[in-house]
Amino acid sequence: MAFQRVDKSANSSLQASSENSYLASRPFAPLAKQVIKMSTENQIIQQEAKGIEVTRPTNLLEILFSQPHKRQSQTIQAKLRIGQPGDKYEPEADKTAYQVMQRIHLPFVSRDMSQPKNRVIQRMTDGNSETEHPKKRTREQNTSDDEHESKRQQLIYPTEVTIKGEKIRVENSEEHKQAREIIERIENDYGIKVNSTIGLESVISHYAQAPQIIKDRVETEYWDVKRLISVEQGLSHYKDILGNNRNSSSRAGIPQEVLSFSSLNYGIDKNLPDTKLDSNTWGEYFDNNSNISLYKPFQTDTHDFPDNLEKQMEATVIHEIAHGLCEYKLQDYWKALAYWLDENTKSEDEDAEYPVTGYGETNASEDLSEAVMYYFTKPDELEAFAPERYELVKKMVKEWKGTN
Numbered sequence: 001m002a003f004q005r006v007d008k009s010a011n012s013s014l015q016a017s018s019e020n021s022y023l024a025s026r027p028f029a030p031l032a033k034q035v036i037k038m039s040t041e042n043q044i045i046q047q048e049a050k051g052i053e054v055t056r057p058t059n060l061l062e063i064l065f066s067q068p069h070k071r072q073s074q075t076i077q078a079k080l081r082i083g084q085p086g087d088k089y090e091p092e093a094d095k096t097a098y099q100v101m102q103r104i105h106l107p108f109v110s111r112d113m114s115q116p117k118n119r120v121i122q123r124m125t126d127g128n129s130e131t132e133h134p135k136k137r138t139r140e141q142n143t144s145d146d147e148h149e150s151k152r153q154q155l156i157y158p159t160e161v162t163i164k165g166e167k168i169r170v171e172n173s174e175e176h177k178q179a180r181e182i183i184e185r186i187e188n189d190y191g192i193k194v195n196s197t198i199g200l201e202s203v204i205s206h207y208a209q210a211p212q213i214i215k216d217r218v219e220t221e222y223w224d225v226k227r228l229i230s231v232e233q234g235l236s237h238y239k240d241i242l243g244n245n246r247n248s249s250s251r252a253g254i255p256q257e258v259l260s261f262s263s264l265n266y267g268i269d270k271n272l273p274d275t276k277l278d279s280n281t282w283g284e285y286f287d288n289n290s291n292i293s294l295y296k297p298f299q300t301d302t303h304d305f306p307d308n309l310e311k312q313m314e315a316t317v318i319h320e321i322a323h324g325l326c327e328y329k330l331q332d333y334w335k336a337l338a339y340w341l342d343e344n345t346k347s348e349d350e351d352a353e354y355p356v357t358g359y360g361e362t363n364a365s366e367d368l369s370e371a372v373m374y375y376f377t378k379p380d381e382l383e384a385f386a387p388e389r390y391e392l393v394k395k396m397v398k399e400w401k402g403t404n
């Protein structure tokens with residue numbers, strides 16, 4: 001069973017906009033910018049998916065239409081519900097709502113401006129750094145080895161290196177050293193391997209029904225130091241129940257639920273013969289392999305932390321880890337919350353405390369992961385918006401050290 005943190009879309013987006021004059025009254029000026037951003041993403045998909053039918057522009061548009069942004073629009077609904085006008089959370093809700101509004105209207109603009117759209121795509125073809133400096137396919141790439149310090153000094157940076165079998169893009173010798181140290185610490189302190197092959201195998205086996213041509217497009221992806229830092233930072237919040245510390249925690253004797261981290265280009269949308277590459281998912285936890293795979297959108301999308309990609313990446317790592325390390329608390333969690341009848345069924349009790357984000361409304365597992373993510377990154381907001389959830393997570397974390 002896999003748990004995804006997605007930035008997928010929902011048909012409810014349009015409904016949300018028309019019901020809310022707050023959204024509808026915003027100006028349309030920055031739309032062109034948004035079109036450029038979306039085109040870039042689709043161009044990457046286009047490059048990644050060569051050989052399958054998404055390469056033609058008409059089908060790229062179909063992808064746009066078929067993948068509106070569910071997670072974002074849901075989050076907006078949550079924020080609008082809890083944020084009172086003028087309170088300290090309003091600016092953030094306002095900003096996010098504005099971004100959503102742009103996305104909501106994007107398909108119509110694209111439809112109506114076929115000529116300008118082509119110009120935008122062309123412009124991105126000229127200016128996209130990925131196009132100018134294509135990333136070499138990981139399966140074909142011969143990378144430098146990292147066996148000896150002397151070799152490291154001979155390298156011309158930036159370059160791609162291999163550390164313990166993982167391919168990593170480094171800017172300079174300092175980053176090269178840093179990357180090796182992080183990978184060693186993650187392994188030694190937390191008992192977790194950085195190993196992208198495990199993630200690749202996890203995706204292929206989990207989405208067994210996907211056609212081979214789709215499976216063949218899933219590939220390991222280079223790490224960079226920023227992403228390795230986010231993994232280590234995310235793991236650090238769980239240090240009491242990882243590696244050797246786990247033996248002296250409340251989780252002693254129970255196998256550690258996260259054992260590896262992987263970097264992949266894309267996951268797969270559904271475990272069905274009729275599926276496609278998933279260009280919206282940031283990360284995914286595979287419980288049968290105790291693996292967390294991080295995908296390309298993880299490297300660029302900032303949803304919970306606008307303009308702070310480092311914090312966003314750390315938060316996403318925290319969310320995915322919670323699917324593994326905190327799953328044992330899931331039943332206690334939803335039973336304690338009036339919002340849930342069971343793991344997947346809402347009570348529809350309007351007086352119940354809502355999940356801290358719209359994405360948390362997906363099911364109790366996502367609710368728990370979002371609450372844990374907030375607990376470690378924005379505890380004040382969690383305590384203010386969802387005090388019951390705050391207390392449940394706080395109690396769980398304290399139990400780890402046996403100090404409750």
Ligand SMILES: [Zn+2]
Nearest residue numbers: 003004005369
């Ligand atoms: Zn999730």
